[in-house]
Amino acid sequence: MLKDSKFSSHLLHLSQLQIINHKTLDEYRDRLKTYEDYLWFGKPDQISAIECSRRGWACQSNDLIECVNCHAQIFAQLPSVLKKEQYTECIENICQSLVNSHHRYCVWKFMIIPESIVQLTDIYSNETVNRLLKEAEEFLSHINQIDIVGQLQTIFQIESTDFDLLSSSYLNDPRLISAFKIRVFCWKFNNSLLICDKCCREIRINMNHFVFDPILSHRAWCPILKNNQWKKRIEQIENILYKKSRNKISEIKTNNDHTTENILPDIISTQNLFHELISSKEYYRSCVQSTFDDNTSTSDMDRTNNESI
Ligand SMILES: [Zn+2]
Ligand SMILES: [Zn+2]
Structure with missing residues:
Protein backbone atom coordinates (compact mmCIF):
# COMPACT_ATOMS: atom_id res chain seq x y z
CA MET A 1 0.00 0.00 0.00
CA LEU A 2 1.25 3.48 -0.86
CA LYS A 3 2.23 5.82 1.92
CA ASP A 4 0.13 8.99 2.12
CA SER A 5 3.01 11.33 1.25
CA LYS A 6 4.07 9.32 -1.81
CA PHE A 7 0.49 8.81 -2.96
CA SER A 8 -0.56 12.43 -2.48
CA SER A 9 2.22 13.66 -4.75
CA HIS A 10 0.34 12.10 -7.72
CA LEU A 11 -2.93 13.77 -6.89
CA LEU A 12 -4.44 16.86 -8.45
CA HIS A 13 -4.19 19.70 -5.98
CA LEU A 14 -6.64 22.48 -5.28
CA SER A 15 -4.38 25.19 -6.71
CA GLN A 16 -4.12 23.27 -10.01
CA LEU A 17 -7.87 22.88 -10.24
CA GLN A 18 -8.48 26.58 -9.85
CA ILE A 19 -6.36 27.54 -12.85
CA ILE A 20 -7.68 25.00 -15.34
CA ASN A 21 -11.34 25.86 -15.46
CA HIS A 22 -11.99 24.86 -19.05
CA LYS A 23 -10.05 21.64 -18.69
CA THR A 24 -11.88 20.92 -15.46
CA LEU A 25 -15.25 21.36 -17.15
CA ASP A 26 -14.22 19.22 -20.10
CA GLU A 27 -13.17 16.50 -17.68
CA TYR A 28 -16.48 16.83 -15.85
CA ARG A 29 -18.28 16.21 -19.15
CA ASP A 30 -16.00 13.27 -19.93
CA ARG A 31 -16.95 11.71 -16.58
CA LEU A 32 -20.63 12.36 -17.25
CA LYS A 33 -20.44 10.52 -20.58
CA THR A 34 -19.39 7.32 -18.78
CA TYR A 35 -22.78 7.01 -17.05
CA GLU A 36 -24.56 4.97 -19.68
CA ASP A 37 -28.19 4.27 -18.80
CA TYR A 38 -27.59 0.52 -18.52
CA LEU A 39 -24.60 0.97 -16.16
CA TRP A 40 -26.03 3.52 -13.71
CA PHE A 41 -29.68 2.64 -13.80
CA GLY A 42 -32.54 3.85 -11.59
CA LYS A 43 -30.46 6.00 -9.27
CA PRO A 44 -32.21 8.79 -7.33
CA ASP A 45 -31.22 12.45 -7.62
CA GLN A 46 -28.85 12.38 -4.60
CA ILE A 47 -26.56 9.92 -6.35
CA SER A 48 -27.44 10.70 -9.96
CA ALA A 49 -24.84 10.64 -12.70
CA ILE A 50 -24.58 14.41 -12.39
CA GLU A 51 -24.01 14.42 -8.62
CA CYS A 52 -21.35 11.70 -8.87
CA SER A 53 -19.58 13.40 -11.77
CA ARG A 54 -19.60 16.73 -9.93
CA ARG A 55 -17.54 15.05 -7.19
CA GLY A 56 -14.95 13.44 -9.45
CA TRP A 57 -16.49 10.00 -9.96
CA ALA A 58 -16.66 8.21 -13.33
CA CYS A 59 -18.71 5.09 -14.01
CA GLN A 60 -16.63 1.94 -14.51
CA SER A 61 -19.21 -0.84 -14.85
CA ASN A 62 -22.62 -1.88 -13.48
CA ASP A 63 -23.24 0.16 -10.30
CA LEU A 64 -19.50 0.79 -9.89
CA ILE A 65 -17.90 4.24 -9.90
CA GLU A 66 -14.27 5.26 -9.47
CA CYS A 67 -12.57 8.55 -8.66
CA VAL A 68 -10.55 9.68 -11.66
CA ASN A 69 -7.97 11.23 -9.33
CA CYS A 70 -7.42 8.94 -6.31
CA HIS A 71 -9.02 5.81 -7.86
CA ALA A 72 -11.17 5.06 -4.84
CA GLN A 73 -14.23 3.00 -5.77
CA ILE A 74 -17.86 2.86 -4.66
CA PHE A 75 -20.17 -0.04 -5.39
CA ALA A 76 -23.73 1.30 -5.43
CA GLN A 77 -26.18 -1.53 -5.85
CA LEU A 78 -29.44 -0.45 -4.25
CA PRO A 79 -31.91 -2.74 -2.45
CA SER A 80 -35.48 -2.91 -3.70
CA VAL A 81 -37.48 0.30 -3.29
CA LEU A 82 -40.10 -1.85 -1.53
CA LYS A 83 -37.68 -2.21 1.41
CA LYS A 84 -38.08 1.45 2.13
CA GLU A 85 -35.81 1.80 5.20
CA GLN A 86 -32.95 -0.18 3.71
CA TYR A 87 -33.28 1.66 0.45
CA THR A 88 -33.20 5.10 2.09
CA GLU A 89 -30.28 4.17 4.35
CA CYS A 90 -28.29 2.79 1.44
CA ILE A 91 -28.76 6.00 -0.55
CA GLU A 92 -27.64 8.11 2.41
CA ASN A 93 -24.53 5.96 2.84
CA ILE A 94 -23.61 6.20 -0.83
CA CYS A 95 -24.26 9.93 -0.73
CA GLN A 96 -21.78 10.35 2.12
CA SER A 97 -19.31 8.07 0.36
CA LEU A 98 -19.22 10.48 -2.58
CA VAL A 99 -17.21 12.73 -0.24
CA ASN A 100 -15.75 10.41 2.38
CA SER A 101 -14.44 7.65 0.12
CA HIS A 102 -11.92 9.92 -1.59
CA HIS A 103 -8.33 9.66 -0.44
CA ARG A 104 -7.60 12.16 2.29
CA TYR A 105 -5.51 14.30 -0.10
CA CYS A 106 -7.73 13.93 -3.14
CA VAL A 107 -8.96 17.31 -4.34
CA TRP A 108 -12.46 15.91 -4.93
CA LYS A 109 -12.84 15.42 -1.21
CA PHE A 110 -13.06 19.21 -0.96
CA MET A 111 -14.17 20.30 -4.40
CA ILE A 112 -17.39 20.05 -6.35
CA ILE A 113 -18.33 21.28 -9.82
CA PRO A 114 -20.57 24.34 -9.24
CA GLU A 115 -24.30 23.82 -9.57
CA SER A 116 -24.46 26.72 -12.02
CA ILE A 117 -22.75 24.49 -14.59
CA VAL A 118 -25.52 21.94 -14.24
CA GLN A 119 -28.47 24.32 -14.13
CA LEU A 120 -30.14 25.75 -17.19
CA THR A 121 -29.66 29.43 -17.90
CA ASP A 122 -32.93 31.29 -18.35
CA ILE A 123 -33.56 32.93 -21.70
CA TYR A 124 -34.76 36.44 -21.03
CA SER A 125 -33.41 38.62 -23.83
CA ASN A 126 -33.91 39.00 -27.54
CA GLU A 127 -30.10 38.94 -27.93
CA THR A 128 -30.00 35.38 -26.59
CA VAL A 129 -32.78 34.30 -28.95
CA ASN A 130 -30.92 35.85 -31.88
CA ARG A 131 -27.67 34.15 -30.85
CA LEU A 132 -29.37 30.75 -30.72
CA LEU A 133 -30.96 31.46 -34.10
CA LYS A 134 -27.55 32.38 -35.55
CA GLU A 135 -26.06 29.13 -34.26
CA ALA A 136 -28.99 27.21 -35.74
CA GLU A 137 -28.43 28.97 -39.08
CA GLU A 138 -24.77 27.92 -39.21
CA PHE A 139 -25.90 24.30 -39.00
CA LEU A 140 -28.03 24.49 -42.14
CA SER A 141 -25.19 24.44 -44.66
CA HIS A 142 -24.46 20.83 -43.62
CA ILE A 143 -27.90 19.25 -43.71
CA ASN A 144 -30.58 18.71 -46.36
CA GLN A 145 -33.78 18.06 -44.42
CA ILE A 146 -34.75 18.22 -40.74
CA ASP A 147 -38.00 16.88 -39.32
CA ILE A 148 -38.90 17.56 -35.70
CA VAL A 149 -41.02 14.85 -34.10
CA GLY A 150 -42.62 14.50 -30.67
CA GLN A 151 -44.41 17.03 -28.49
CA LEU A 152 -42.66 20.06 -30.00
CA GLN A 153 -44.66 19.59 -33.17
CA THR A 154 -47.77 20.81 -31.39
CA ILE A 155 -46.76 22.87 -28.36
CA PHE A 156 -43.95 25.06 -29.72
CA GLN A 157 -45.53 26.95 -32.59
CA ILE A 158 -43.17 29.57 -33.99
CA GLU A 159 -42.61 30.87 -37.50
CA SER A 160 -39.67 32.55 -39.18
CA THR A 161 -41.72 35.75 -39.28
CA ASP A 162 -41.49 35.89 -35.47
CA PHE A 163 -37.78 36.69 -35.69
CA ASP A 164 -35.56 39.50 -36.96
CA LEU A 165 -34.57 37.74 -40.15
CA LEU A 166 -34.00 40.51 -42.65
CA SER A 167 -30.32 39.62 -42.95
CA SER A 168 -30.89 35.89 -43.10
CA SER A 169 -30.63 34.00 -46.36
CA TYR A 170 -32.83 31.33 -44.76
CA LEU A 171 -35.91 33.53 -44.34
CA ASN A 172 -38.22 31.11 -46.14
CA ASP A 173 -36.38 27.95 -45.19
CA PRO A 174 -38.39 25.67 -42.84
CA ARG A 175 -35.12 24.01 -41.77
CA LEU A 176 -34.20 27.18 -39.85
CA ILE A 177 -37.07 26.87 -37.36
CA SER A 178 -36.38 23.14 -36.96
CA ALA A 179 -32.68 23.78 -36.27
CA PHE A 180 -33.65 26.54 -33.81
CA LYS A 181 -36.00 24.16 -31.99
CA ILE A 182 -33.09 21.76 -31.60
CA ARG A 183 -30.55 24.37 -30.45
CA VAL A 184 -32.93 25.85 -27.87
CA PHE A 185 -33.02 22.60 -25.90
CA CYS A 186 -29.29 22.51 -25.17
CA TRP A 187 -28.20 20.57 -28.25
CA LYS A 188 -24.97 21.83 -29.79
CA PHE A 189 -24.00 21.11 -33.37
CA ASN A 190 -20.56 19.61 -33.78
CA ASN A 191 -19.93 18.48 -37.37
CA SER A 192 -21.96 15.29 -37.78
CA LEU A 193 -22.84 15.08 -34.08
CA LEU A 194 -25.45 16.64 -31.84
CA ILE A 195 -24.28 16.87 -28.24
CA CYS A 196 -26.37 17.85 -25.24
CA ASP A 197 -24.56 20.43 -23.17
CA LYS A 198 -26.13 19.15 -19.95
CA CYS A 199 -26.34 15.33 -20.12
CA CYS A 200 -23.61 14.92 -22.78
CA ARG A 201 -25.65 12.53 -24.89
CA GLU A 202 -24.23 12.34 -28.41
CA ILE A 203 -26.45 11.71 -31.44
CA ARG A 204 -25.08 11.03 -34.91
CA ILE A 205 -26.82 13.14 -37.54
CA ASN A 206 -28.11 11.79 -40.83
CA MET A 207 -27.12 14.71 -43.08
CA ASN A 208 -29.59 13.82 -45.82
CA HIS A 209 -32.70 13.57 -43.70
CA PHE A 210 -32.47 14.09 -39.94
CA VAL A 211 -35.53 13.09 -37.90
CA PHE A 212 -35.23 14.18 -34.29
CA ASP A 213 -37.12 14.61 -31.03
CA PRO A 214 -35.23 17.39 -29.19
CA ILE A 215 -36.89 16.50 -25.85
CA LEU A 216 -37.03 12.72 -25.52
CA SER A 217 -33.55 12.29 -26.97
CA HIS A 218 -32.02 13.54 -23.70
CA ARG A 219 -30.94 11.08 -21.03
CA ALA A 220 -33.64 10.46 -18.43
CA TRP A 221 -31.70 12.46 -15.81
CA CYS A 222 -30.88 15.45 -18.02
CA PRO A 223 -31.63 18.78 -16.25
CA ILE A 224 -33.70 19.90 -19.24
CA LEU A 225 -36.27 17.22 -18.37
CA LYS A 226 -36.32 17.96 -14.64
CA ASN A 227 -39.41 19.80 -13.42
CA ASN A 228 -40.48 20.40 -17.01
CA GLN A 229 -37.62 22.86 -17.55
CA TRP A 230 -38.05 22.44 -21.29
CA LYS A 231 -41.63 23.75 -21.09
CA LYS A 232 -40.43 26.80 -19.13
CA ARG A 233 -37.91 27.41 -21.90
CA ILE A 234 -40.69 27.45 -24.49
CA GLU A 235 -42.62 29.98 -22.37
CA GLN A 236 -39.55 32.21 -22.05
CA ILE A 237 -38.97 32.29 -25.80
CA GLU A 238 -42.62 32.82 -26.64
CA ASN A 239 -42.74 35.67 -24.11
CA ILE A 240 -39.75 37.37 -25.72
CA LEU A 241 -41.13 36.98 -29.25
CA TYR A 242 -44.63 38.04 -28.19
CA LYS A 243 -43.35 41.09 -26.29
ZN1 LIG B 1 -10.68 10.99 -5.23
ZN1 LIG C 1 -29.49 16.39 -22.21
Whole structure:
Protein backbone atom coordinates (compact mmCIF):
# COMPACT_ATOMS: atom_id res chain seq x y z
CA MET A 1 0.00 0.00 0.00
CA LEU A 2 1.25 3.48 -0.86
CA LYS A 3 2.23 5.82 1.92
CA ASP A 4 0.13 8.99 2.12
CA SER A 5 3.01 11.33 1.25
CA LYS A 6 4.07 9.32 -1.81
CA PHE A 7 0.49 8.81 -2.96
CA SER A 8 -0.56 12.43 -2.48
CA SER A 9 2.22 13.66 -4.75
CA HIS A 10 0.34 12.10 -7.72
CA LEU A 11 -2.93 13.77 -6.89
CA LEU A 12 -4.44 16.86 -8.45
CA HIS A 13 -4.19 19.70 -5.98
CA LEU A 14 -6.64 22.48 -5.28
CA SER A 15 -4.38 25.19 -6.71
CA GLN A 16 -4.12 23.27 -10.01
CA LEU A 17 -7.87 22.88 -10.24
CA GLN A 18 -8.48 26.58 -9.85
CA ILE A 19 -6.36 27.54 -12.85
CA ILE A 20 -7.68 25.00 -15.34
CA ASN A 21 -11.34 25.86 -15.46
CA HIS A 22 -11.99 24.86 -19.05
CA LYS A 23 -10.05 21.64 -18.69
CA THR A 24 -11.88 20.92 -15.46
CA LEU A 25 -15.25 21.36 -17.15
CA ASP A 26 -14.22 19.22 -20.10
CA GLU A 27 -13.17 16.50 -17.68
CA TYR A 28 -16.48 16.83 -15.85
CA ARG A 29 -18.28 16.21 -19.15
CA ASP A 30 -16.00 13.27 -19.93
CA ARG A 31 -16.95 11.71 -16.58
CA LEU A 32 -20.63 12.36 -17.25
CA LYS A 33 -20.44 10.52 -20.58
CA THR A 34 -19.39 7.32 -18.78
CA TYR A 35 -22.78 7.01 -17.05
CA GLU A 36 -24.56 4.97 -19.68
CA ASP A 37 -28.19 4.27 -18.80
CA TYR A 38 -27.59 0.52 -18.52
CA LEU A 39 -24.60 0.97 -16.16
CA TRP A 40 -26.03 3.52 -13.71
CA PHE A 41 -29.68 2.64 -13.80
CA GLY A 42 -32.54 3.85 -11.59
CA LYS A 43 -30.46 6.00 -9.27
CA PRO A 44 -32.21 8.79 -7.33
CA ASP A 45 -31.22 12.45 -7.62
CA GLN A 46 -28.85 12.38 -4.60
CA ILE A 47 -26.56 9.92 -6.35
CA SER A 48 -27.44 10.70 -9.96
CA ALA A 49 -24.84 10.64 -12.70
CA ILE A 50 -24.58 14.41 -12.39
CA GLU A 51 -24.01 14.42 -8.62
CA CYS A 52 -21.35 11.70 -8.87
CA SER A 53 -19.58 13.40 -11.77
CA ARG A 54 -19.60 16.73 -9.93
CA ARG A 55 -17.54 15.05 -7.19
CA GLY A 56 -14.95 13.44 -9.45
CA TRP A 57 -16.49 10.00 -9.96
CA ALA A 58 -16.66 8.21 -13.33
CA CYS A 59 -18.71 5.09 -14.01
CA GLN A 60 -16.63 1.94 -14.51
CA SER A 61 -19.21 -0.84 -14.85
CA ASN A 62 -22.62 -1.88 -13.48
CA ASP A 63 -23.24 0.16 -10.30
CA LEU A 64 -19.50 0.79 -9.89
CA ILE A 65 -17.90 4.24 -9.90
CA GLU A 66 -14.27 5.26 -9.47
CA CYS A 67 -12.57 8.55 -8.66
CA VAL A 68 -10.55 9.68 -11.66
CA ASN A 69 -7.97 11.23 -9.33
CA CYS A 70 -7.42 8.94 -6.31
CA HIS A 71 -9.02 5.81 -7.86
CA ALA A 72 -11.17 5.06 -4.84
CA GLN A 73 -14.23 3.00 -5.77
CA ILE A 74 -17.86 2.86 -4.66
CA PHE A 75 -20.17 -0.04 -5.39
CA ALA A 76 -23.73 1.30 -5.43
CA GLN A 77 -26.18 -1.53 -5.85
CA LEU A 78 -29.44 -0.45 -4.25
CA PRO A 79 -31.91 -2.74 -2.45
CA SER A 80 -35.48 -2.91 -3.70
CA VAL A 81 -37.48 0.30 -3.29
CA LEU A 82 -40.10 -1.85 -1.53
CA LYS A 83 -37.68 -2.21 1.41
CA LYS A 84 -38.08 1.45 2.13
CA GLU A 85 -35.81 1.80 5.20
CA GLN A 86 -32.95 -0.18 3.71
CA TYR A 87 -33.28 1.66 0.45
CA THR A 88 -33.20 5.10 2.09
CA GLU A 89 -30.28 4.17 4.35
CA CYS A 90 -28.29 2.79 1.44
CA ILE A 91 -28.76 6.00 -0.55
CA GLU A 92 -27.64 8.11 2.41
CA ASN A 93 -24.53 5.96 2.84
CA ILE A 94 -23.61 6.20 -0.83
CA CYS A 95 -24.26 9.93 -0.73
CA GLN A 96 -21.78 10.35 2.12
CA SER A 97 -19.31 8.07 0.36
CA LEU A 98 -19.22 10.48 -2.58
CA VAL A 99 -17.21 12.73 -0.24
CA ASN A 100 -15.75 10.41 2.38
CA SER A 101 -14.44 7.65 0.12
CA HIS A 102 -11.92 9.92 -1.59
CA HIS A 103 -8.33 9.66 -0.44
CA ARG A 104 -7.60 12.16 2.29
CA TYR A 105 -5.51 14.30 -0.10
CA CYS A 106 -7.73 13.93 -3.14
CA VAL A 107 -8.96 17.31 -4.34
CA TRP A 108 -12.46 15.91 -4.93
CA LYS A 109 -12.84 15.42 -1.21
CA PHE A 110 -13.06 19.21 -0.96
CA MET A 111 -14.17 20.30 -4.40
CA ILE A 112 -17.39 20.05 -6.35
CA ILE A 113 -18.33 21.28 -9.82
CA PRO A 114 -20.57 24.34 -9.24
CA GLU A 115 -24.30 23.82 -9.57
CA SER A 116 -24.46 26.72 -12.02
CA ILE A 117 -22.75 24.49 -14.59
CA VAL A 118 -25.52 21.94 -14.24
CA GLN A 119 -28.47 24.32 -14.13
CA LEU A 120 -30.14 25.75 -17.19
CA THR A 121 -29.66 29.43 -17.90
CA ASP A 122 -32.93 31.29 -18.35
CA ILE A 123 -33.56 32.93 -21.70
CA TYR A 124 -34.76 36.44 -21.03
CA SER A 125 -33.41 38.62 -23.83
CA ASN A 126 -33.91 39.00 -27.54
CA GLU A 127 -30.10 38.94 -27.93
CA THR A 128 -30.00 35.38 -26.59
CA VAL A 129 -32.78 34.30 -28.95
CA ASN A 130 -30.92 35.85 -31.88
CA ARG A 131 -27.67 34.15 -30.85
CA LEU A 132 -29.37 30.75 -30.72
CA LEU A 133 -30.96 31.46 -34.10
CA LYS A 134 -27.55 32.38 -35.55
CA GLU A 135 -26.06 29.13 -34.26
CA ALA A 136 -28.99 27.21 -35.74
CA GLU A 137 -28.43 28.97 -39.08
CA GLU A 138 -24.77 27.92 -39.21
CA PHE A 139 -25.90 24.30 -39.00
CA LEU A 140 -28.03 24.49 -42.14
CA SER A 141 -25.19 24.44 -44.66
CA HIS A 142 -24.46 20.83 -43.62
CA ILE A 143 -27.90 19.25 -43.71
CA ASN A 144 -30.58 18.71 -46.36
CA GLN A 145 -33.78 18.06 -44.42
CA ILE A 146 -34.75 18.22 -40.74
CA ASP A 147 -38.00 16.88 -39.32
CA ILE A 148 -38.90 17.56 -35.70
CA VAL A 149 -41.02 14.85 -34.10
CA GLY A 150 -42.62 14.50 -30.67
CA GLN A 151 -44.41 17.03 -28.49
CA LEU A 152 -42.66 20.06 -30.00
CA GLN A 153 -44.66 19.59 -33.17
CA THR A 154 -47.77 20.81 -31.39
CA ILE A 155 -46.76 22.87 -28.36
CA PHE A 156 -43.95 25.06 -29.72
CA GLN A 157 -45.53 26.95 -32.59
CA ILE A 158 -43.17 29.57 -33.99
CA GLU A 159 -42.61 30.87 -37.50
CA SER A 160 -39.67 32.55 -39.18
CA THR A 161 -41.72 35.75 -39.28
CA ASP A 162 -41.49 35.89 -35.47
CA PHE A 163 -37.78 36.69 -35.69
CA ASP A 164 -35.56 39.50 -36.96
CA LEU A 165 -34.57 37.74 -40.15
CA LEU A 166 -34.00 40.51 -42.65
CA SER A 167 -30.32 39.62 -42.95
CA SER A 168 -30.89 35.89 -43.10
CA SER A 169 -30.63 34.00 -46.36
CA TYR A 170 -32.83 31.33 -44.76
CA LEU A 171 -35.91 33.53 -44.34
CA ASN A 172 -38.22 31.11 -46.14
CA ASP A 173 -36.38 27.95 -45.19
CA PRO A 174 -38.39 25.67 -42.84
CA ARG A 175 -35.12 24.01 -41.77
CA LEU A 176 -34.20 27.18 -39.85
CA ILE A 177 -37.07 26.87 -37.36
CA SER A 178 -36.38 23.14 -36.96
CA ALA A 179 -32.68 23.78 -36.27
CA PHE A 180 -33.65 26.54 -33.81
CA LYS A 181 -36.00 24.16 -31.99
CA ILE A 182 -33.09 21.76 -31.60
CA ARG A 183 -30.55 24.37 -30.45
CA VAL A 184 -32.93 25.85 -27.87
CA PHE A 185 -33.02 22.60 -25.90
CA CYS A 186 -29.29 22.51 -25.17
CA TRP A 187 -28.20 20.57 -28.25
CA LYS A 188 -24.97 21.83 -29.79
CA PHE A 189 -24.00 21.11 -33.37
CA ASN A 190 -20.56 19.61 -33.78
CA ASN A 191 -19.93 18.48 -37.37
CA SER A 192 -21.96 15.29 -37.78
CA LEU A 193 -22.84 15.08 -34.08
CA LEU A 194 -25.45 16.64 -31.84
CA ILE A 195 -24.28 16.87 -28.24
CA CYS A 196 -26.37 17.85 -25.24
CA ASP A 197 -24.56 20.43 -23.17
CA LYS A 198 -26.13 19.15 -19.95
CA CYS A 199 -26.34 15.33 -20.12
CA CYS A 200 -23.61 14.92 -22.78
CA ARG A 201 -25.65 12.53 -24.89
CA GLU A 202 -24.23 12.34 -28.41
CA ILE A 203 -26.45 11.71 -31.44
CA ARG A 204 -25.08 11.03 -34.91
CA ILE A 205 -26.82 13.14 -37.54
CA ASN A 206 -28.11 11.79 -40.83
CA MET A 207 -27.12 14.71 -43.08
CA ASN A 208 -29.59 13.82 -45.82
CA HIS A 209 -32.70 13.57 -43.70
CA PHE A 210 -32.47 14.09 -39.94
CA VAL A 211 -35.53 13.09 -37.90
CA PHE A 212 -35.23 14.18 -34.29
CA ASP A 213 -37.12 14.61 -31.03
CA PRO A 214 -35.23 17.39 -29.19
CA ILE A 215 -36.89 16.50 -25.85
CA LEU A 216 -37.03 12.72 -25.52
CA SER A 217 -33.55 12.29 -26.97
CA HIS A 218 -32.02 13.54 -23.70
CA ARG A 219 -30.94 11.08 -21.03
CA ALA A 220 -33.64 10.46 -18.43
CA TRP A 221 -31.70 12.46 -15.81
CA CYS A 222 -30.88 15.45 -18.02
CA PRO A 223 -31.63 18.78 -16.25
CA ILE A 224 -33.70 19.90 -19.24
CA LEU A 225 -36.27 17.22 -18.37
CA LYS A 226 -36.32 17.96 -14.64
CA ASN A 227 -39.41 19.80 -13.42
CA ASN A 228 -40.48 20.40 -17.01
CA GLN A 229 -37.62 22.86 -17.55
CA TRP A 230 -38.05 22.44 -21.29
CA LYS A 231 -41.63 23.75 -21.09
CA LYS A 232 -40.43 26.80 -19.13
CA ARG A 233 -37.91 27.41 -21.90
CA ILE A 234 -40.69 27.45 -24.49
CA GLU A 235 -42.62 29.98 -22.37
CA GLN A 236 -39.55 32.21 -22.05
CA ILE A 237 -38.97 32.29 -25.80
CA GLU A 238 -42.62 32.82 -26.64
CA ASN A 239 -42.74 35.67 -24.11
CA ILE A 240 -39.75 37.37 -25.72
CA LEU A 241 -41.13 36.98 -29.25
CA TYR A 242 -44.63 38.04 -28.19
CA LYS A 243 -43.35 41.09 -26.29
CA LYS A 244 -41.14 42.14 -29.18
CA SER A 245 -44.00 41.70 -31.58
CA ARG A 246 -46.42 43.75 -29.44
CA ASN A 247 -43.84 46.54 -29.08
CA LYS A 248 -43.42 46.82 -32.81
CA ILE A 249 -47.15 46.78 -33.44
CA SER A 250 -47.70 49.62 -30.99
CA GLU A 251 -44.77 51.44 -32.62
CA ILE A 252 -46.45 51.17 -36.01
CA LYS A 253 -49.81 52.22 -34.62
CA THR A 254 -48.21 55.34 -33.14
CA ASN A 255 -46.65 56.10 -36.50
CA ASN A 256 -50.00 55.57 -38.15
CA ASP A 257 -51.57 58.21 -35.96
CA HIS A 258 -48.98 60.85 -36.86
CA THR A 259 -47.89 60.13 -40.41
CA THR A 260 -50.65 58.29 -42.16
CA GLU A 261 -49.58 59.47 -45.60
CA ASN A 262 -46.03 58.13 -45.14
CA ILE A 263 -46.85 54.73 -43.70
CA LEU A 264 -47.14 52.80 -46.97
CA PRO A 265 -43.54 53.40 -48.17
CA ASP A 266 -42.35 52.68 -44.62
CA ILE A 267 -44.14 49.37 -44.52
CA ILE A 268 -42.75 48.30 -47.87
CA SER A 269 -39.18 49.23 -46.97
CA THR A 270 -39.31 47.72 -43.48
CA GLN A 271 -40.43 44.30 -44.49
CA ASN A 272 -39.62 42.67 -41.19
CA LEU A 273 -41.58 45.19 -39.18
CA PHE A 274 -44.62 44.52 -41.27
CA HIS A 275 -44.20 40.76 -40.90
CA GLU A 276 -45.06 41.13 -37.27
CA LEU A 277 -48.04 43.37 -37.78
CA ILE A 278 -50.03 40.65 -39.47
CA SER A 279 -50.60 37.05 -38.61
CA SER A 280 -48.98 35.31 -41.57
CA LYS A 281 -46.32 35.98 -44.11
CA GLU A 282 -48.54 34.74 -46.96
CA TYR A 283 -51.24 37.20 -46.02
CA TYR A 284 -48.67 39.97 -45.94
CA ARG A 285 -47.54 39.16 -49.45
CA SER A 286 -51.03 39.11 -50.86
CA CYS A 287 -51.77 42.35 -49.08
CA VAL A 288 -48.71 44.18 -50.41
CA GLN A 289 -49.31 42.74 -53.87
CA SER A 290 -52.92 43.93 -53.91
CA THR A 291 -51.74 47.35 -52.79
CA PHE A 292 -49.64 47.65 -55.94
CA ASP A 293 -52.20 46.01 -58.22
CA ASP A 294 -55.36 47.63 -56.97
CA ASN A 295 -54.08 50.92 -55.58
CA THR A 296 -55.64 50.08 -52.23
CA SER A 297 -55.63 53.15 -50.05
CA THR A 298 -53.55 53.35 -46.89
CA SER A 299 -56.60 53.61 -44.69
CA ASP A 300 -58.00 50.38 -46.23
CA MET A 301 -54.80 48.60 -45.40
CA ASP A 302 -54.82 49.86 -41.85
CA ARG A 303 -58.32 48.57 -41.40
CA THR A 304 -57.33 45.15 -42.82
CA ASN A 305 -54.30 44.98 -40.56
CA ASN A 306 -56.30 45.78 -37.49
CA GLU A 307 -58.75 43.03 -38.34
CA SER A 308 -55.97 40.51 -38.84
CA ILE A 309 -54.45 41.37 -35.45
ZN1 LIG B 1 -10.68 10.99 -5.23
ZN1 LIG C 1 -29.49 16.39 -22.21
